[in-house]
Amino acid sequence: MRIANRISRLGTETAFAVSAEAAAFAAQGNTVFPFHLGDLNMPTPSTVVDGSFKAIKDGKTGYNPSAGIPEIREALAANVTATHGVTYGWENVVMQPGGKPTIGKFLMALMNPGDEVLYPNPGFPIYESQIEFQGGVAVPYSYIEGPEGFTLDIEGIEASITDKTRLLIFNDLQNPMGVESPQGEHERLAALVRKHDLYVLADEAYFDMRYSGATRSFVEQPDMAERTVILYTFSKKFAMTGWRLGASIGPKEVVDVIAKINVNDESCPNHFIQYGALAGLEGDQSEVHAMIDTLKIRRDAATTILSSIDGVTCFLPESTFYLWPNVTEVMGRKGLNDYEDFRRSALHATGVSFCSRIHFGRPSPDEKSRYIRFAYSGIDTAQIEEGLTLFKDWCEA
């Protein structure tokens, strides 16, 4: 068949190949320690399950509005108002079949072909793919490693801005790095957004996945709420990755456009799952809190071992469920300078499976440090300790 030209610009999540290799290795009878998955091996809270099943029994199985049921738009607006220091109403919320759809629809609604879009790299690979697929110019920015952790490369962002720059994608509580920007970085970034009249996608997929303190949304900065679309998802907080429910939250003008895109793309989100998610938002939060407690124990176990490896630096993030150790020295010492060689050697020697820098956007030719990503969301603490001890021994051998 004659495939359309635009498909040549469409990227993917290359991390799926890592999953496939791990599964193949396990199928040969090997133990695999799955650190490659950004999925949760925990059940969805019973509030959500029970609420969904009740809604099916109540006949919530037909079409619902393209923007979602009014009750959850209202509840989500109230929830975000309470946590973000900005007043949102139901008209600022349009439901989506997952968190990811907001990325493509934000770009469809606000980017013209040829517009330049700033996006994090390393970052979620779909930013780069969707920008280019839809005819934009993907302009990467990065984070700089210092002795205390990573800082946003604000100077790099400013230097990249041209008269064609229109949009900025900001994924605070970042995948894959686990980085969170302090207040000062938010202020400096907001100043750039105002100065250059940009619009922002704030990918808040991990907003509620944190172990101490409180998350500060970028929309708290002056004038940012009117320039920002928030990517909200139920996937992580409620262990609902496979349920597919999220929302785009922002100014009514763009939310209305995104709702019209919903009409064209998939009609409406699932009906009864919205009632389940509503019950999850408004019901008892003990299962949600228990999940965070478990993740914190896993984080500590993983970070302790990784940071003890000779030649590895690994910071302790207060949010997300990712670790981003610097393995430059280990790769050099083992003579494995290709990321895929390193990953496969570790998998075959230890069963430890992880993603690396190359799964999170195209690396820049001048990158010198090497990083890999460990997700601790899909693996229990005992397995973390067993697997990472094997990995440590292998690294240090």
Add this chain to the structure above:
Amino acid sequence: MRIANRISRLGTETAFAVSAEAAAFAAQGNTVFPFHLGDLNMPTPSTVVDGSFKAIKDGKTGYNPSAGIPEIREALAANVTATHGVTYGWENVVMQPGGKPTIGKFLMALMNPGDEVLYPNPGFPIYESQIEFQGGVAVPYSYIEGPEGFTLDIEGIEASITDKTRLLIFNDLQNPMGVESPQGEHERLAALVRKHDLYVLADEAYFDMRYSGATRSFVEQPDMAERTVILYTFSKKFAMTGWRLGASIGPKEVVDVIAKINVNDESCPNHFIQYGALAGLEGDQSEVHAMIDTLKIRRDAATTILSSIDGVTCFLPESTFYLWPNVTEVMGRKGLNDYEDFRRSALHATGVSFCSRIHFGRPSPDEKSRYIRFAYSGIDTAQIEEGLTLFKDWCEA
């Protein structure tokens, strides 16, 4: 905010405004007879409900492959192989969050900007919207009313083909007209597709909604399977409109591209609903058959009254759940020559709510006959009889 230029080309389903007006009229204390909805007021079969709930309990709540779980791809391929006279395998099936997503993704995968796409008008309004939104040229074709019913305007299609024509959208078992093409029309259409090297979207949303005989798929025609993507949906057959599950079925080459679009747009379909749908496909079909029996009784009741109205012609379709009466004479007699005037007058005088020609694509200036659409999927037989008797009296007054 600066909304992207492409949004000016995005259409919508204007029928939603009809629902809103009917709801407002009902909220004033009036009885509304809802014939405007293409939704089903019947419960989803217990096979699907139980299968989904079991899958939740079994932990099928995490991510699943972007193309869907292997089991349902396999089962759907077997199902379509059995009913379509063409051999499909799992690799020819990619799951979707509903039937509608296949429309946009088919065009994304196979249409370049400037390509001309033949589409039915009157027809599902999203064809026109998605073709134009994605930069194609929407070229309408129609059906011609004769004494025995409607026939496909093959001469009109042939006359519309230029050297830029690339794609054809064919919605046999048609919404809104309830028309089904006989074997001869399939043959002539397939000959045009071969001659002009076109690719086809076969929208089979109503494939299983039939009251006698068996549906003949367009892919049964020689060479058509390798040129056609089938839009499959669970929405109608299993009363699952609000669950959002469907599939794109076709040559592996384009199915792989559509799966890659899935990765970018929404990651994957809902996980546990696929197990529910699988149970629906493979389990006891008595609830599905009972639904068809009920719809047939409704169809007969509605057609009997509508075709008895002085000045109305209404054919009896063997498929879909739509009727498409010709009301040219009634509109003229009542001096209501504007579709919306006619619709609102009927609603306010009788409570009968329906869509009309203008909700199914842009009318051509040379159309002389006037049609309205009655859906009998969301209204019980007693209400059909009460409402349409009032409508008959109003038409004949």
